[in-house]
Amino acid sequence: MVYVPAAGKSKPVEEEVITEENVYDRPDETMGFFPGQVLKDTYVFTFLIIACAVLSYAAPAPLTAPADTATVEYVPRPEWFFFFYEQMLMFFPGYALVSFGAVVVPTIFIVLLFAVPWLDRSPQHYSAISRPFATVIGILVVVIVVLNMLMAVSRIMNFPTA
């Protein structure tokens, strides 16, 4: 490993004119992980931890009544990050389809998620625009998850007790 001093010290004194010939002569300017990146990480993390501390008093962690294993009419709500999954099950009604929607489809999705590096093998195309197929699939997945979440939220708001 080559030792590279912290940010700022390696700046070229003269402004270089970049042409077709010399563009690949040397890579982009880098900065030291410390303090440049470490500081930015610290800002984000500090913001998150302060938000957690404020929220723990502004909106305390919920605790409903003690579990009553004898009731049958209680309608539980999953946590928000399981909303899209719960909503997706609504599209697979009945005994025959529910195992398909609940287990088979998510399992296929997870297997595909594992296989992403081998499904999109276009070499050296890091930008999202230069590999439109992967980008469109990714956007579709995000849209489906967000839409299902919104549908679950609207269902809960419309039917609070059912």
Place this chain on the structure above:
Amino acid sequence: MIGRMRSQTEEASKFIVDWMEHRTGIVTQLEHFLYEPVPKRGAWVYTLGSAVLGLIVVQFLTGILLLFYYVPSTDHAWNSVNYIMNEAYFGQLVRGIHYWSANFLLAMIGLHMAQVFFAGGYKAPRELNWVVGVVLLLLVIGLAFTGYLLRWDQDGFWASVVGMKIGSYSPFVGGYVINFLLGGDVAGPATLSRFFALHVWLLPAAIAPFIGIHLYLLRRHGVFGSEFEYSERLAKLHERQRLEEYAGYELDDDDEDEAERNGRSNGRGE
């Protein structure tokens, strides 16, 4: 005598650094890790992963603190959580941070994965880091699921029952899955013990080495690939070419522009 004191302090700290370096090699390691060159471009985007790491550390710490008061039995679980919320010193804060940082953690993992996906960060030679990341995602989902039951309130209990019901629909393995989680025919004391064991021992112990592998592979390959390294220079090149092209079209303003640009570059060159 400031000068003498300063030199003596300097010598003492030098001695400590050399002593540690000679015995552990930690100074070389720290220099290697701290001053590793990283891309200037997109530095804010790369904070997502470290935010996830930070939140997981917070989960570990607040989880350990909650264990000081939490009792994993059906008779006392809800009461002990209630005690944490209302009686214990800073109990509300510790449980609040555990709860809210778990929520932020899931959101940050989603953003982190989306960023890596759309940046093509999973491409060779980083395939295995993506695979390890998906394993970490599944472990975190497992932690989120098992944590819900531990408070033993109506929401947590019945949502977990529904979740296990869904798991029982798995073809072929459904029966085994639900037996493993329930520890009996219905959700009861055995279920709470098992969820506690999973949430507090098994899954955190499983997640720690995978985080280690994730970070090792990150440091081994860096966050940016061979094409990505030149993107800023390429952007500058294209910007310059575009400006030259425009200067060629705008014949009237040509002299003025040329003069201005020359003046600027001269100013910089000096």
